[in-house]
Amino acid sequence: MMVGSLCVLLSLLWPFSIHVDDAGLTVRARGATTRLPWASIVRITVPRDSKGGFTAPTLMLLLAPGVRIKRRVGERKGDERLHRLLGLDDFTIPPEQVIATLKVYSPEGIVDADDYLSYRATKRLVSQLLREAEEDREDGH
Secondary structure, eight states: OHHHHHHHHHHHHSOOEEEEETTEEEEEETTEEEEEEGGGEEEEEOOOOTTSSOSSOEEEEEEOTTOOOTTOOOEEETTEEEEEEEEGGGSSSOHHHHHHHHHHHSOTTSEEOHHHHHHHHHHHHHHHHHHHHHHHHHHTO
C-alpha cells in the first residue's frame, strides 16, 4: 500500500507537456505518454467561459470516438471525448505562439481559437490606448 501511495504521489508530480509535429500531438501527463495522430483529433479550441469571456483560457481537445489520453479524464460529447489540457497562461510561451504552432502543424480547420486571439488583440490595443492617454495627461496635453 505504501508503494502504491508513493507511485500515485510521483505521478502527480510528473510534468505535463505537449509536443507538436507534422504527425500529431504527444501528450505526457502523470507519467504516461499518449501519441495523438492528427486524424484522431476532431478540434482544438479555446472556449469562452460561462460568462462569455476568457478569464481562464484553456486549451481543449475534442477527440474522435474511441480515442483517449492516458491518465486523463475526458468529458463525453456523444461518442467523442473533450479534454481540458492546460491553461494557455500555463505554457512557457505566449498564448499566440501556442496557437500559431498548433495551426502550422495541424490540418486546416482543426484549430479554432480565432475568438480568443481577437480578444487578446483587443485587450492589448485598449491597454495601449489607455496608457497613451495617461501619458498625454501627464504631459499636459
